Amino acid sequence: MRRLAAGNWKMNGSTASLGEIRSLLADHPDPGCEMLICPPATLLAPMAALAAGTALSLGGQDCHQNTSGAHTGDVSAAMLKDAGAGYVILGHSERRADHGETDQLVAQKALAAREAGLVAVICLGETGGERDAGRTLDVVGAQLAGSVPDGASAANTVIAYEPVWAIGTGRIPTLEQIAEVHDFIARALNARFGSAAGAIRILYGGSVKPSNAGEIFAVPHVHGALVGGASLKAADFGAIVSALAAF
Ligand code: 13P
Numbered sequence: 001m002r003r004l005a006a007g008n009w010k011m012n013g014s015t016a017s018l019g020e021i022r023s024l025l026a027d028h029p030d031p032g033c034e035m036l037i038c039p040p041a042t043l044l045a046p047m048a049a050l051a052a053g054t055a056l057s058l059g060g061q062d063c064h065q066n067t068s069g070a071h072t073g074d075v076s077a078a079m080l081k082d083a084g085a086g087y088v089i090l091g092h093s094e095r096r097a098d099h100g101e102t103d104q105l106v107a108q109k110a111l112a113a114r115e116a117g118l119v120a121v122i123c124l125g126e127t128g129g130e131r132d133a134g135r136t137l138d139v140v141g142a143q144l145a146g147s148v149p150d151g152a153s154a155a156n157t158v159i160a161y162e163p164v165w166a167i168g169t170g171r172i173p174t175l176e177q178i179a180e181v182h183d184f185i186a187r188a189l190n191a192r193f194g195s196a197a198g199a200i201r202i203l204y205g206g207s208v209k210p211s212n213a214g215e216i217f218a219v220p221h222v223h224g225a226l227v228g229g230a231s232l233k234a235a236d237f238g239a240i241v242s243a244l245a246a247f
Contacts, residue, residue: 001199003217004158004224005241006036006121007231008061008089008205013039021050023234024241031055032245033224037231038089038121041075048084059087059121062095065108067115077109077116088113089121089226091147093164103146111149114156121158121226122147123205124185128165136163136177137184144188152189154199159185160226166206168228175219178204182221210239217247 009017021037028035038059039047047058060080064071067078080088090113091106110120124143126136140161148157161181166172173181182202189197204216205226216222224244230236 001154001201001223003033003244003247004036004201004203005031005033005237005244006059006087006158006160006203006224006226007038007237008092008226008228009037009039009043009232010061010094010228011040012232013043015043015046017043017232018046018050020232020234021047021056024238025050025054025056027234027238028241029055031241033241035241036087037237038087041080041083044080044083044085051084057086058084059089059118060085061089061092063088063090063109063113063116063118065105065112067112077113077118081116081118085118087119087121087158089123089160091143092123093125093162093167097164103143106147107149110147110152110157114149114151119156119158121160121203123160123162123226125162125164125167125206128163131163131165136181140181140184141188144185145192148189148192152193152200153196154201158201158203159189160203160205161185162205162226168207170207172207172212172216175215178216178222179219182219186221208240210236210243213240213243214246217244 063077064074113120201223
């Protein structure tokens with residue numbers, strides 16, 4: 001299994017930010033793990049020009065469930081692919097919260113991504129209230145059951161466990177809590193998809209930084225990270241890439 005360091009730039013970045021990609025590529029020509037950046041859709045094409053022939057993969061941050069049509073402001077999976085993406089993040093908690101995305105919609109989008117030849121990075125995670133109520137595994141299990149469509153395999157799916165309360169807060173779960181949820185996800189994937197699930201990568205996301213990446217990557221069933229804020233700077237993201245490559 002090739003481990004995956006993924007950066008989610010969210011609604012950040014302009015053409016001036018392409019310099020960070022140039023630095024990242026200059027410092028990590030042969031990173032020893034897979035590197036993925038998911039910029040705003042406006043930057044996919046210029047970033048793809050920089051990434052051509054390098055170890056850097058690119059992804060979108062969302063796609064529409066339909067292939068084309070009258071959906072003002074939306075982007076289809078095929079359009080992302082055409083602009084240079086190989087991946088698309090789906091069901092991020094910010095989209096679930098800001099746009100009311102349901103598990104069912106996320107599953108439809110994942111099928112659209114698969115149809116277009118993109119790997120779906122499907123996000124799951126409990127809120128702070130749900131964790132405090134002891135409902136973490138119930139919530140993550142229900143999201144996984146509803147958001148991951150049938151036929152998932154390592155070739156078309158990555159799972160990202162992102163506790164909502166850890167995103168952008170500087171707080172992370174204990175390593176035992178991360179281990180518990182990743183083990184639970186691995187078992188659930190195995191129960192549903194059998195041997196096809198074995199190589200599906202499970203990323204941890206939420207306040208991953210150079211200073212905590214190493215200890216998180218040592219947790220069983222953590223196959224990489226989905227990084228927000230710390231992915232915006234080449235030096236920080238590069239340090240996380242190096243930490244992952246050490247495993
Ligand atoms: P932060 O790394 O900024 O906490 O964001 C995590 C995230 O939401 C990645 O998708």
